[in-house]
Amino acid sequence: MNKDNDTQTIVLGDVEIIRVVEWQGPFVPGRDLVPGADTRVWKDNEDLLAPDHWDPDHDLAVLALQTWVVRSAGRTVLVDTGVGSGRERPGSPHFHHRQGDLLADLARAGVRPEDVDTVVNTHLHADHVGWNTIDADGAWVPAFPNARYLLPAADDHHFGPGNTTGKGLGEDDRLVYEDSIAPVHRAGQAVLWEGTHRIDEHLTLEAAPGHTPGSAVLRLESRGERAVFVGDLLHSPVQILHPSCSSCFCLDPDGAATTRRRVLERAADQHELLIPAHFAGPGALEVRRRGTDFGLGPWAAHRTSEDDDRDV
Template identity: 75%
Template structure:
């Protein structure tokens, strides 16, 4: 992995280039609030793996990142999730309310213009994964990527859309998120709803992994024997690799999320897939291995902001 600046890193798997574009990373939330069922002893016992990139022991706070992944595969430019956006009304979340992010500027530094993007993958429809789906054009929300197909899980679109009562009111901002970041994509004719499995190209396949939301998805990459899986919010912290049964406080169906998490992580361990979550700080990626009946975070992928790391791939 190589640094262009603190917010852009690139690496290659097979014939596919991956670019990590980071908007923000810092201590985010109390560790036990983020992953409520994970006892403090797990964090302390694995301090060497978790601190400082994923856990601030002094404040007992989980460290997280807000980031978008760019994939260049077979002539396509694909974005995986689009962050919080800018100028959004999010009264239920002070961290996101009226945030003035600049993902387009960071993408430009990575060599990606809005018109270059062919596909946008929303792993699910939470506010911090769809915010830059759209931009403000003279007071109206329009797709930020004018040529792109937006791949949206049908189950999430049904749950968070008006027919599903905007998530049944479970989150105060769900209606606002859908109306400013998803509905405009539908109106522009750029939304593609999918379910169960969807092939993006010869190297990329979307697969349902429900629980965090009804339509939560993972994106699998396979190219010339190298593999990765973009897991969205199946993982918020590496402690969930150590304890896959522990879901985050944001999971709408914690038990179903845990089942999806274990299935995806066990396959990653068995098939040698690089695990790429939406919110990991540090290197932003993880390797997983089996240890007895459980799973373990493989060492050697720690990276603090500003510390260059160079290799052909982040293994």
């Protein structure tokens, strides 16, 4: 997949949002990613989807793997941490033994591991927690030594040893917990939360179940400007146009659809910038009501590192 090393920044009120892209490119057929949306749905919306979100020549959804750095109230917050490097993920060919370096990408954005105050995992799937930890002489340890890791309690129970039945778990899920979550607990850096959790005066986590039992959204409000980081409630703009369609990765597709519609309604009504985990292209956009449905509004305008160079 294609790497995008350029640092992109959005400023909302007193909060700076920095987008760090690990990779982006064609992933899987659109109809496989969003089973409720067949190829006709993608073709009917080709003008909105291609080329940033769909490769029509090969019928492949285009996704990004990215971390969002949020500088708020003197804190440096990471929203999701990608796949990690050198992980055992035998059930996930795209992630198995993948080699990457998010820490180097963060360094290019001016973020050192010791600078990070808070890590938000919107949920505990493999591609959202992988850089929670690093390999230190054969042992997994937290990658961000000074950070509190905010973990949804319901996901920690589901994916961790609290799920004594093992229902809904695969081997990859167990491996993810062992190398990316359990070490954070052992280091005393894990904070389990449920319902809502306020990080600071601008940032609040809210439960948004369906994709996983503990899926969360992170809401931002500063000086009248708003955004919502929605994790995997959305994998493609197709799901804005057809919010009843959940991804193939949703553990509770009906619950995810209910949550998705609620979040989209609020985003449209309160003019929240919608920031999904995996949208390629500009990565974030506004949502508009279209009767009882939704449409795509303007995409986010980023300030890039090249812009900063031109200002010097």
